[in-house]
Amino acid sequence: MADDDFEQLLTASQRAARALGVAPAERRHAAIQAIAEAIERSAGAILAANAEDIARGRESGLAEGLLDRLLLDDARIASLAAAARQLAELPDPVGEVLRHRTLPNGLDLTEVRVPFGVIGVIYEARPNVTVDLACIALGSGNAVVLRGGSAAERTNAVLVEAMQGAIEGAGLPRESVQTIDRFGRDGAGRLMRARGLVDLLVPRGSAALIERVVTESTVPVIETGAGVVHAFVDRAAQLPMALEIVLNAKAQRTSVCNALETVLVHREIAETAVPALAEALREAGVTVHADAPLPGVEGAEPLGEGGWSTEHLSMDIAIGVVDDLDAAIEHVNRFGTHHTDTIVTDDPDAAGRFLAEVDSAVVMHNASTRFTDGGEFGFGAEVGISTQKAHARGPMGLPELTSTKWIVRGTGQVRA
Amino acid sequence: MADDDFEQLLTASQRAARALGVAPAERRHAAIQAIAEAIERSAGAILAANAEDIARGRESGLAEGLLDRLLLDDARIASLAAAARQLAELPDPVGEVLRHRTLPNGLDLTEVRVPFGVIGVIYEARPNVTVDLACIALGSGNAVVLRGGSAAERTNAVLVEAMQGAIEGAGLPRESVQTIDRFGRDGAGRLMRARGLVDLLVPRGSAALIERVVTESTVPVIETGAGVVHAFVDRAAQLPMALEIVLNAKAQRTSVCNALETVLVHREIAETAVPALAEALREAGVTVHADAPLPGVEGAEPLGEGGWSTEHLSMDIAIGVVDDLDAAIEHVNRFGTHHTDTIVTDDPDAAGRFLAEVDSAVVMHNASTRFTDGGEFGFGAEVGISTQKAHARGPMGLPELTSTKWIVRGTGQVRA
Numbered sequence: 059m060a061d062d063d064f065e066q067l068l069t070a071s072q073r074a075a076r077a078l079g080v081a082p083a084e085r086r087h088a089a090i091q092a093i094a095e096a097i098e099r100s101a102g103a104i105l106a107a108n109a110e111d112i113a114r115g116r117e118s119g120l121a122e123g124l125l126d127r128l129l130l131d132d133a134r135i136a137s138l139a140a141a142a143r144q145l146a147e148l149p150d151p152v153g154e155v156l157r158h159r160t161l162p163n164g165l166d167l168t169e170v171r172v173p174f175g176v177i178g179v180i181y182e183a184r185p186n187v188t189v190d191l192a193c194i195a196l197g198s199g200n201a202v203v204l205r206g207g208s209a210a211e212r213t214n215a216v217l218v219e220a221m222q223g224a225i226e227g228a229g230l231p232r233e234s235v236q237t238i239d240r241f242g243r244d245g246a247g248r249l250m251r252a253r254g255l256v257d258l259l260v261p262r263g264s265a266a267l268i269e270r271v272v273t274e275s276t277v278p279v280i281e282t283g284a285g286v287v288h289a290f291v292d293r294a295a296q297l298p299m300a301l302e303i304v305l306n307a308k309a310q311r312t313s314v315c316n317a318l319e320t321v322l323v324h325r326e327i328a329e330t331a332v333p334a335l336a337e338a339l340r341e342a343g344v345t346v347h348a349d350a351p352l353p354g355v356e357g358a359e360p361l362g363e364g365g366w367s368t369e370h371l372s373m374d375i376a377i378g379v380v381d382d383l384d385a386a387i388e389h390v391n392r393f394g395t396h397h398t399d400t401i402v403t404d405d406p407d408a409a410g411r412f413l414a415e416v417d418s419a420v421v422m423h424n425a426s427t428r429f430t431d432g433g434e435f436g437f438g439a440e441v442g443i444s445t446q447k448a449h450a451r452g453p454m455g456l457p458e459l460t461s462t463k464w465i466v467r468g469t470g471q472v473r474a
Numbered sequence: 475m476a477d478d479d480f481e482q483l484l485t486a487s488q489r490a491a492r493a494l495g496v497a498p499a500e501r502r503h504a505a506i507q508a509i510a511e512a513i514e515r516s517a518g519a520i521l522a523a524n525a526e527d528i529a530r531g532r533e534s535g536l537a538e539g540l541l542d543r544l545l546l547d548d549a550r551i552a553s554l555a556a557a558a559r560q561l562a563e564l565p566d567p568v569g570e571v572l573r574h575r576t577l578p579n580g581l582d583l584t585e586v587r588v589p590f591g592v593i594g595v596i597y598e599a600r601p602n603v604t605v606d607l608a609c610i611a612l613g614s615g616n617a618v619v620l621r622g623g624s625a626a627e628r629t630n631a632v633l634v635e636a637m638q639g640a641i642e643g644a645g646l647p648r649e650s651v652q653t654i655d656r657f658g659r660d661g662a663g664r665l666m667r668a669r670g671l672v673d674l675l676v677p678r679g680s681a682a683l684i685e686r687v688v689t690e691s692t693v694p695v696i697e698t699g700a701g702v703v704h705a706f707v708d709r710a711a712q713l714p715m716a717l718e719i720v721l722n723a724k725a726q727r728t729s730v731c732n733a734l735e736t737v738l739v740h741r742e743i744a745e746t747a748v749p750a751l752a753e754a755l756r757e758a759g760v761t762v763h764a765d766a767p768l769p770g771v772e773g774a775e776p777l778g779e780g781g782w783s784t785e786h787l788s789m790d791i792a793i794g795v796v797d798d799l800d801a802a803i804e805h806v807n808r809f810g811t812h813h814t815d816t817i818v819t820d821d822p823d824a825a826g827r828f829l830a831e832v833d834s835a836v837v838m839h840n841a842s843t844r845f846t847d848g849g850e851f852g853f854g855a856e857v858g859i860s861t862q863k864a865h866a867r868g869p870m871g872l873p874e875l876t877s878t879k880w881i882v883r884g885t886g887q888v889r890a
Contacts, residue, residue, distance in 0.1 A: 303886065306889055465837055
């Protein structure tokens, strides 16, 4: 495809964004409702396209886990529609007044939330993300340009087509949601260089993808995802609570970014806590890794290739003994990804220092790291979990997909 | 200098940032006060270094305007110190609670403002910016790494040295403020690639510099500055008010980003408004540019090389006639830099549409664009004016130099 086509597509997104920016929330919410209905109505076509993707995936040897993420069936179609209906109920962030002041010269200043405009998302082969992101974008007044994984290309094409029809039926531009999958592998790169046409880029996927986007993109990026997540079991921890939190954070679900990767144990309690933790983890099927002999633990595996920075996303965990709270904080800040880290302790001073000095999006005291999640936080939606410090940090909901604007109302004021 | 030295310098900034992050506001404010005193005490050394920079500047043929920006004298030293004392009075943004909620499971969630950590600033040869930025960084709990223009290198070296002593005297790490000027031209490039060591990069300077930083940097950037600023004189404008606003916005000060570059006039009033505007502007010494014959105006110059996107920053202005409000909005969104744009009108509907549909950081009704300024907005400080949509938009004060963090307090909660 020529670059022209690509630019035309993005220009159409910009026009759609302008229409969305002035569309009342009711109309945008109606479009989301229409999407839910369209998905149910198009279930046959969606499942047929999905079957093609699945067959192609099997042929090309896609891993079972990925095939499962890709797979749609009647129940999952229903839950796509249900998720859309939930998103249509979320409060509208657009127009929210953030600051207001009247200057001595009578000028009236209001800072309000406005949509970004055009948001690009590069993500993996998960059809539910396609629908979620389209609805979240509509809910925040943004047009969205999607680059899904090629493995889900046919499913996504049918989903986008169905959603575009629904949006148009609700009186908004069908280009509010577009896919660039037809531009193939190049599309992502072009999207990254579309400064001036795309206002924000959100990569969701592997660490390698995110690294590439951050390095190459001239469009502002929000980094999401990578989670080398720690629990520090302090000397003043209740051991049963530590066991429960560590097991939950590691084993309740392993493939997610808020799953635990490393447990640090205070040296003063290591002789009892480390064997207890290792035993409980092994009983749950978790493989223990370490870089040095652990007290009371035989046969720990070495650390992963990335050492203490390894993100396993599997039933593997690294256990380390640290001299004190300072060493724990130092370790977390050095090897972590500034995602989520928790301390288990009954000592309020130790907790206070950990919460203040660990430089992560979410810091926790006596809680499982698995709670770092837009749904759990009560946002009703999640665009991803930002691990950068600019614009948004931690779980991102609808307000995080807005920018701001200062509106100044005067009566002829000029500057002296 | 070896890369090692550069990395060591940034690592020292990180350590300083960690200390600043937990230092109480009183100590940071005391450090700013100490900076004010140190500048006064070191006036002799600062003026001597500045005289060297000025002499070097004259030799190398630096323009008079730039020499004037560079020059320090007793009065300007006094105002540097005074500015620092003002910044020491600003409210501390660190720790401000932005959101708080208690989840049904008892988890207590608090979103608080935290410093970014290490902020890099690449700027022009203005010694006052060196002091301002150091104080603003301290006021927001951040360490700052400065790359000033080479023309001010000696002045900045003495200023930084004096400030470091003051900060150390106040019990904070001297590396809270560092300059990378000794790394020469390469320093800026290295700063842009220091992802993981630098948390935010703010370029302040020419459009070319900003473009380079946005393109090359892997560190998150806040774009500041470029201002192709418009006034739209609507058919329902009061002509005397339009004249006053246009003259003020163009001629009160021309070298600044919020100065007016283009006036658009509604066709229905063009025959009276355009000649009146052109005459008043010419009387004030402004050269009128246009891309087509203007009603009642002889001898307009052609547009600049950049056409309607030219940022003159001088006593030059472009005047255009547009068919209607839609054409005006279209023109502003197409050729502007999304900085500041104003409409002069008595028609509330036209004003409402302009304010809603012009996609700029600051949109105004019946006011001079010169008001887009941290000082005028009552921020007490200005890091720059962001023209991007992510993180901060418009004038940036202390809160815009902070990130956020979620603090989760539990009693052993795990996820079901």
